[in-house]
Amino acid sequence: MTHLDDTSTATTSSTPGADAERLPSFATTGTRATRFLGIATLVAMGWLVLFGLVLSPADVNQGESVRFFYIHAPTIWVAYNSFVVTAFSSGAYLFTKKHSLGWDRLAGASAEIGVVFVALTLLTGALWGRLTWGIFWQWDARLTTTALLFATYIGYLAVRRLGGSHHQRAKRSAVLGLLSVLLIPLVHWSVLIWRSLHQEATVLDVDGDADIDGIMLFSILVGVVAFSLFYVWFVLHRTRMLAMEDLIEERGLDAALDARRAEGVKAVEGIEASRADETPVGDGGPS
Amino acid sequence: MILALFEDAGFILTGYIVTFLAVGALAWRVIRSGRNLAKQIPDDEKYWT
Numbered sequence: 001m002t003h004l005d006d007t008s009t010a011t012t013s014s015t016p017g018a019d020a021e022r023l024p025s026f027a028t029t030g031t032r033a034t035r036f037l038g039i040a041t042l043v044a045m046g047w048l049v050l051f052g053l054v055l056s057p058a059d060v061n062q063g064e065s066v067r068f069f070y071i072h073a074p075t076i077w078v079a080y081n082s083f084v085v086t087a088f089s090s091g092a093y094l095f096t097k098k099h100s101l102g103w104d105r106l107a108g109a110s111a112e113i114g115v116v117f118v119a120l121t122l123l124t125g126a127l128w129g130r131l132t133w134g135i136f137w138q139w140d141a142r143l144t145t146t147a148l149l150f151a152t153y154i155g156y157l158a159v160r161r162l163g164g165s166h167h168q169r170a171k172r173s174a175v176l177g178l179l180s181v182l183l184i185p186l187v188h189w190s191v192l193i194w195r196s197l198h199q200e201a202t203v204l205d206v207d208g209d210a211d212i213d214g215i216m217l218f219s220i221l222v223g224v225v226a227f228s229l230f231y232v233w234f235v236l237h238r239t240r241m242l243a244m245e246d247l248i249e250e251r252g253l254d255a256a257l258d259a260r261r262a263e264g265v266k267a268v269e270g271i272e273a274s275r276a277d278e279t280p281v282g283d284g285g286p287s
Numbered sequence: 288m289i290l291a292l293f294e295d296a297g298f299i300l301t302g303y304i305v306t307f308l309a310v311g312a313l314a315w316r317v318i319r320s321g322r323n324l325a326k327q328i329p330d331d332e333k334y335w336t
């Protein structure tokens with residue numbers, strides 16, 4: 001990102017003539033690609049509703065509550081991927097020579113959408129649990145580790161908002177992003193490590209064979225596509241937003257520094273002027 | 288039987304509605320905030336333009 005040495009903005013400039021050419025005509029974070037992605041996401045979400053609520057049949061054991069599965073499983077898979085992207089971007093920021101803040105913004109944007117998806121997983125899981133187990137929440141291994149994952153990434157987002165320079169923010173959140181991703185295997189295999197109420201993996205199981213009816217599997221895949229498209233759409237917009245926020249913050253800091261420098265120069269000039277006004281002893285007096 | 292079906296439907300619809308409302312709200316917030324920020328930045332500072 002270019003560092004601005006001009007601290008004026010389009011809205012606060014005192015030189016409208018000069019800034020007229022710099023006024024933004026492209027006042028959006030969207031492009032043709034993101035608009036296409038947005039439309040594709042809407043279509044996929046429509047398909048998800050159609051297959052999830054209408055076309056897929058009720059399950060022999062779970063009945064109608066199986067319909068939660070088409071949201072519940074895709075949201076947690078996309079959340080896992082979001083956190084893996086956060087970890088990868090964090091590593092890229094820390095271990096590349098350039099230490100580009102673009103990696104940091106990608107990590108932050110990806111974690112944000114991941115947290116939302118984990119929240120949706122917990123919500124749909126609780127509703128499913130109420131129908132199937134008769135209870136919204138149980139301190140079961142899978143549920144507890146998922147709640148821990150959620151709390152960890154809320155913490156990650158809180159750490160990103162601590163003070164300091166952009167690179168300080170990037171460094172400390174990158175370390176946390178790399179550590180937090182280690183929770184994902186624990187969450188995924190918690191049903192195998194501990195005795196759990198939660199069912200074992202149906203699609204992503206150990207033998208790689210999906211034990212599920214064709215149309216149900218297709219409905220899950222529609223969910224994965226829909227939420228993945230939304231993930232990409234969101235991350236593209238959000239990274240652009242973060243870049244602009246950083247730029248505005250830099251400008252604000254530069255403006256504040258310039259103001260302080262100007263105050264300092266004025267103060268020094270004032271002191272020098274007052275010294276010059278004072279009549280030095282021995283000068284100009286009667287000899 | 289019918290009551291049970293209604294209860295199931297209520298929970299399932301709640302799950303779907305909350306999910307899509309959350310996704311929609313997030314999308315709306317990103318677009319709106321993005322537009323507000325983009326108004327303050329000249330085009331040549333936006334790497335995507």
